[in-house]
Amino acid sequence: MAPLQVVRTPGGPEPLLRVRDVTLEYRGNGGTVRATQDVGFDVFGGDRFVLLGPSGCGKSSLLKAVGGFVAPAAGSIELDGRVITAPGPDRMAVFQEFDQLPPWKTVLQNVMFPLLATRRLPRAQARERALHWIDRVGLARVKDAYPHTLSGGMKQRVAIARALAMQPRVLLMDEPFAALDALTRRTMQEELTRLWEETRFTLLFVTHSIEEALVVGNRILLLSPHPGRVRAELNSHQFDLSSGGSAEFQGAAQRIHDLLFGVDTPATAPPERIAL
Numbered sequence: 001m002a003p004l005q006v007v008r009t010p011g012g013p014e015p016l017l018r019v020r021d022v023t024l025e026y027r028g029n030g031g032t033v034r035a036t037q038d039v040g041f042d043v044f045g046g047d048r049f050v051l052l053g054p055s056g057c058g059k060s061s062l063l064k065a066v067g068g069f070v071a072p073a074a075g076s077i078e079l080d081g082r083v084i085t086a087p088g089p090d091r092m093a094v095f096q097e098f099d100q101l102p103p104w105k106t107v108l109q110n111v112m113f114p115l116l117a118t119r120r121l122p123r124a125q126a127r128e129r130a131l132h133w134i135d136r137v138g139l140a141r142v143k144d145a146y147p148h149t150l151s152g153g154m155k156q157r158v159a160i161a162r163a164l165a166m167q168p169r170v171l172l173m174d175e176p177f178a179a180l181d182a183l184t185r186r187t188m189q190e191e192l193t194r195l196w197e198e199t200r201f202t203l204l205f206v207t208h209s210i211e212e213a214l215v216v217g218n219r220i221l222l223l224s225p226h227p228g229r230v231r232a233e234l235n236s237h238q239f240d241l242s243s244g245g246s247a248e249f250q251g252a253a254q255r256i257h258d259l260l261f262g263v264d265t266p267a268t269a270p271p272e273r274i275a276l
């Protein structure tokens, strides 16, 4: 049984997102905190690329750096060959928190908002595009509701519709389902996978759940504990939500666990030397 393989950079297409030797640091009164060290990876169009690692290994910081909210202390991040220096509508984000939606806007107004604020579309077309995505995430019935009247899962669907309506080059998701109950979380993973099947958007997804990484991702970057370094890069396209109970899935989860928690690999080992 060898379901996981170290991914070699495929020949052919150029990566959409190129992260090279990125070290991220936070400077404060108490000194400098290094969040990641020399992290590199490539994301290709249509990838569901997952950053997986223990709490504090710098996953969110990497996502913020791709989002343009944090500048690397060293290394570079390029999207479509251009260095990322600031946030932009080509990178829409969905976060864990339910309060990411302005509460004074209805579902429809929330989804329309970035389209109008960035002047992407005139109002009538923005409305049409928003209604389309609201329908795609199954919220047509509540399009005129305010966020406080929605469940956590519904709020996350609004955030996903709002992000995808912008047709970003890459959708950034930071533990988007972590605050949901287990059943809703599973439903949301299913819906995200279905949306991806229909649209083939490019996804950069942060989680610390091994199971979630395996079902959501087609490629997984494993990061070592603080400060995060690349421990391994894996293919996981063979798994989906129906794989959950299979021996192959359980075996893969166990092997990732062993890699993450260092049963047989020192944290500083170069990723390509890891035998899976």
Ligand SMILES: Nc1ncnc2c1ncn2[C@@H]1O[C@H](COP(=O)(O)OP(=O)(O)OP(=O)(O)O)[C@@H](O)[C@H]1O
Pocket: 026, 027, 028, 033, 034, 035, 053, 054, 055, 056, 057, 058, 059, 060, 061, 062, 208, 226
């Ligand atoms: N704004 C900040 N100022 C100072 N240090 C920070 C800041 N944000 C994150 N850090 C530190 O950087 C490191 C990485 O944090 P980050 O949130 O990126 O990790 P993470 O892997 O996403 O963790 P978690 O899974 O717990 O969310 C941690 O040591 C954290 O304390």
